Amino acid sequence: MTGRDPFLQANGTMKNLLGIESAGELAVAEADYAAARTVQMREGSAPAATRGNFDLAHLKAIHRHLFGDVYEWAGTTRAEPLTIEGRTVGQPPLLMKGTTTFEAGNRVNARLEAAFDRLRAENSLQGLSREEFSQRAANLFIQINNAHPFREGNGRTQREFMLQLAEQAGHPLNFDPISQERMIVASYDGIQGEGSTMRRLFDEISNPDRVAVLERGVQYLEGARQHGARWEEMYVATTTPGREYNGQLAAKGEGFFVMASEGDVLVGHPQDLPEGHGRNVTVKATEFPSEGGGVQIGLGRDLDY
Incomplete structure (x- = not known):
């Protein structure tokens, strides 16, 4: 890409409606506004367009509602004409984050329209078992993430879209205990054509x-x-029934244990720990015991992946 990025101020901070010039201050303000708008959507007081159709217009409406207080281009995909500070500007043809390159801007809408056409043909994933729903929903999430339709705010927009889809399908999701590191890994694997990581998630x-x-x-x-550990920066997952794990036990409490195994942090149920175990353990994971109730949907952390 040549020339100045139309989204950025001279100091590299995103241009915004709040007049904020510090990237740190902007991140805090953006998170606060998006959290408040998320509450509105979940309480049903947001515009009707932010719920229900599960198409590109619906995805754009969610993004517009979440980020419209901060960015004048909220709800505009990378394939569409862009107005910033009263001027129509050309969008960069490519979007890169780190070493990852997402879908070319001019192909974003077509790719998403095709994905949502398939979703509509599948009755928005209604009438499926939980297992089948989770696999198809993961594949859809990968397709939306690979397109990365917006310059910023993709993760939160995708998450709200999927939460609504899951609620309507009768299989609620809970992203709250998913670490940033795990989502980054699953998203990267999806871009590389390996969907099993996201499907497990x-x-x-x-x-x-x-x-x-x-x-x-x-x-x-x-x-x-307090000991310097940040779980958001770890790959944290539950044990998978039928698999065997070797590693070091870090903690055991009522209804859970935590162990380190092959660089990951695994959480399992104490029923799988061997009798008389020490710090080094071998665990053969079994089905998690039923506790009743449904998956609780929380606001989640203000992260984009």
Whole structure:
């Protein structure tokens, strides 16, 4: 890309409606506004366009509602004409984050329209078992993320879109105990054509019994911050029934244990720990015991992946 990026101020901070010049201050303000707008959507007081149709217009409406207080281009994809500060400007043809290059801007809308046409043909994933829903929903999430239709705010927009889709399909999701590192890994794998990481993630966050155990493990890890540990920067997942794990036990509490295995942090149920175990353990994971109730939907953290 040549020339100045039309989205950025001279100091590199995103141009915004709030007149903020510090990137740090902008990130805080953006998070606060988006969190408030998220509450409106979940309470049903947001514009009707932010719910229900599960098409490109719906996705754009969610983005516009979440970020319209901060960016005048909110709700505009990378394939569409862009107005910033009263001027129509050309959008960069490519979007890169780190070493990852997303879909070319001029192909974004067509790719998403095709994905949403398939979704409509599949009755918005209604009438499926939880397992089948989680796999198809993960594949859709990968397709939307690979397109990365907006310059900023893709992660939060995708998450709200998927939460609504899951609620309507009868299989609620909970992204709250998913670490930033895990989402980054799953998203990167999806871009590389490997969808199993994201499908595992969706299988977990659609399963209320696994989510309950994962949340207990995350609460323990949150408490470990005083020792310098940041669970958001770790790959944290639940054990997969039928698999065997070797590693070091970090903690055991009521209804959960946490262990380190092959560079990951795994959360499982104490029923799988061997009798008389020490710090080094071998765990054969079994099905998580049913605790009743549904998956709790929280606001989540203000992260984009």
